Amino acid sequence: MRIVIVLYPRMTALDAVGPYEVLSRLPGADLVLAGHDRGPVGTDTGMLTLHADEQLANIDTADIVVVPGGPDITDQQNDRRLHEWLRAVDPTTTWTASVCTGSLILGAAGLLQGRDATSHWLTLDELTKHGAVPKRDRVVRDGKYATAAGVSAGIDLGLTLAAEIAGPQVAMGIQLAIEYDPEPPFDAGSPGKAPQAVTAFLKANEQLVLRR
């Protein structure tokens, strides 16, 4: 089972590493991190570097494609080469997926037209630009298109796909292996739950979160 996670400069590391940590543990998983070029890929904070082990141009089929997001994906929303690759490989996939603002890249490639999708809460409405129907859920599925909310939601996406692909026993086994029994010290992970002052701060300083 060929799983491709797309890397690009200034992406958010956890967007890729969350789904990776789950999907790489599927029986028969052949997972690769791939970008336009092989080699180091700097992420959004400038403090962590991932590594593309394959060139997208060398990949023409995939069972699963995952497109992570990032705080500034202007380049990826205008990257025709990336969009062409996504459109070319999409007909071969069982699942085409995204995390966070990665859905805006799928959208820019024309793959979410008329489909339900989600994104980081701060960018959810931007999905309409690409003809998608924004849904404020953790993981949104529309046919074989599965989009996850912001950053950490990629772990939930991974488990959702794992269950579809290999059944609930395997998915639960992976969840237990990575001890995913979340206990955040606060219940502030969505705009409806965080104190209004915190949500307002992030909205007013969107560039801190999304335009570092």
Added chain:
Amino acid sequence: MRIVIVLYPRMTALDAVGPYEVLSRLPGADLVLAGHDRGPVGTDTGMLTLHADEQLANIDTADIVVVPGGPDITDQQNDRRLHEWLRAVDPTTTWTASVCTGSLILGAAGLLQGRDATSHWLTLDELTKHGAVPKRDRVVRDGKYATAAGVSAGIDLGLTLAAEIAGPQVAMGIQLAIEYDPEPPFDAGSPGKAPQAVTAFLKANEQLVLRR
């Protein structure tokens, strides 16, 4: 604020990337991934490569040190150079922390003697080898030593430290920024919650999880 995340071959990527994604967003964070050598560091699955941007030998102080775990840390439990580095930098830290089996590395370095600590549920009892007192909690703090349970618990560790360092408003802001509002499709993330068959399978096939 200098934050050092220790990298080593065959570690688990999410153990490092979870805390990184939280702590790198602290105001004034100067976070570095560091290993014995600079350069690419292959992780446990063989499918993802991180990058050490600094040599541990060049770092003699840190406000926070985080030691991730991995499925086979035999080498790191016997790595005297690593232990000496940990012992040398520890007196300079505000927090010395670990994720998953990283606590066994802190333990091997002699830093958890007589202290409460946690680890991946499959290795919790091994903490006694190093004189630590195993506690089955998501994040265990004993003075400035903070240890987290398996793999994904590093996100909760990061938020716990973020709140201590910068206050709850900032920690909640980071939680909201990474939209950490977990909704796993199953409630199987700890041995007490997973179906017995799943837990038994992982126990019987521990090498799948811990000795790939």
